Amino acid sequence: MALIVQKFGGSSVADAESIKRVAKRIVETKRAGNDVVVAVSAMGDTTDELLDLAHEVAPIPAPRELDMLLTAGERISMALLAMAIESQGHEARSFTGSQAGMITDAQHGSARIVDVTPKRVQTALEEGAIAIVAGFQGFNRGTGDITTLGRGGSDTTAVALAAALKADVCEIYTDVDGIFTADPRVVPRAHKIPRITSEEMLELAAAGAKVLYIRAVEYARRHGVTLHVRSSFNNNEGTIVYTPAGPGLDQNGAPVEEPVIAGVAADLSEAKITVVGVPDVPGKAAQIFTIVARSGANIDMIVQNVSAAVSGLTDISFTLPKSDAQAVLTALTNSKDEVGFERLQHDDQIAKLSLVGAGMRTNAGVSADLFTALFEAGINIEMISTSEIRISVVTRADTISDAVRAVHTAFGLDGETDAVVYAGTGR
DSSP states (O other): OOEEEEEEOGGGGSSHHHHHHHHHHHHHHHHTTOEEEEEEOOSTTHHHHHHHHHHHHOSSOOHHHHHHHHHHHHHHHHHHHHHHHHHTTOOEEEEOTTTTTEEEOSOTTSOOEEEEOOHHHHHHHHTTOEEEEETTEEEOTTTOOEEEOOTTHHHHHHHHHHHHHTOSEEEEEESSSSOBSSOTTTOTTOOBOSEEEHHHHHHHHHTTOOSSOHHHHHHHHHHTOOEEEEETTSOOOOEEEEOOSBTTBOTTSOBOOOOSOOEEEEEOSEEEEEEEEEEOSTTHHHHHHHHHHHTTOOOOOEEEOOOOTTTOEEEEEEEEEHHHHHHHHHHHHHTHHHHTOOEEEEEOOEEEEEEEOGGGGGOTTHHHHHHHHHHHTTOOOOEEEEETTEEEEEEEGGGHHHHHHHHHHHTTOOOSSOOOOSSSSOO
16 A cells, blocks of 8 residues: 655646546545545635735735635635545545644745644544645744745645655646646647656756746655656656666666756746946955845846956846845945945846756757757847756847747757647646
8 A cells, every 4th residue: 555645736626626526536546545645725826816815905914914814725625625525435634734733934925844743644544534735834833823835835735744654656736747848838849758856856946947846846855755747637647756866876776877958947037137337356246245145035147247457347247036126126226335336237028048957967068059059049148057957048038938949949859749738827
């Protein structure tokens, strides 16, 4: 008998018919002789609707009360799913995050899991029931308050439960057939990847791929949880996300040769700030990024130009989430005289393209092929960043779709047929 944790996103439980279809899949898994734990998201766009409602009654909702409100979405879907399972002849018990033992820190809106004590879930399993857990939420012991884990929190809930329960696999159900070589909405000929390392998946998630959230992937890698990303709309095999047992080995210890490129990702959520006319003397970059850090922003890519011989001034550009840009601009403007720069430039019409693959480590010429493909497609590159298994470039937002398709084709990633998207969100 296997223990399987399944996670269903909002598009999978969007309405009553969808919930009944999900319940049937869960019951089939149980009837196959498995113990089943399910983490479930709010129905459809419920979370966004609750957020809109909160901002209608209060321009800046109190964080504690906002968490109380948002957790209602998952409580609704978990109870409805449990009812649907009961109607199909199997016992199901639903649990909130706190009832399931999801212990977090006290940060409302983006809490982090500090412990998982799923005693009630284990009891339900021992008594033959299917356990349904509300994703996205937890409980802080110090304050006694309900917390939420932020976007993608249901993925993290499922992985944390799988780790704590020592599950055989954590199945993440979405509206596509698995992890693709690119977003199939942008690249119709993108094809499903049968297996991908957690390291590659982390890079893709960080670069903008939205099928899995980076926190969930990192948690899975740290605790050795195998993920199976698959569609809730069919029974096809999806994509296995695994942590290799060692260099060049799969999780069974068999020797494998990783593909050169796993996939291409695009991210439209970043902006670029350029600090123009910075004195090119030791300590100025540190001064600038200390100010940026105090604003709470997360920096992605950084480029510093060679200083002009005559003026002794240089420019420093960096990218960051669009949502952090205004706070950083304000902080730097307030410190303009202290730092001594000339002016700031803000550009929110950029996009980042990332090429990811563990095989880059041992294959020369990947960068040359990437830049050639972008040149031939007429795509201008503004910034470049690399790691062992990733190359990222910044280009214009209005050319990113063309860039992704050109790179996808250039690296031989196109499939023979168009990919199928069953809903529309990729979650």
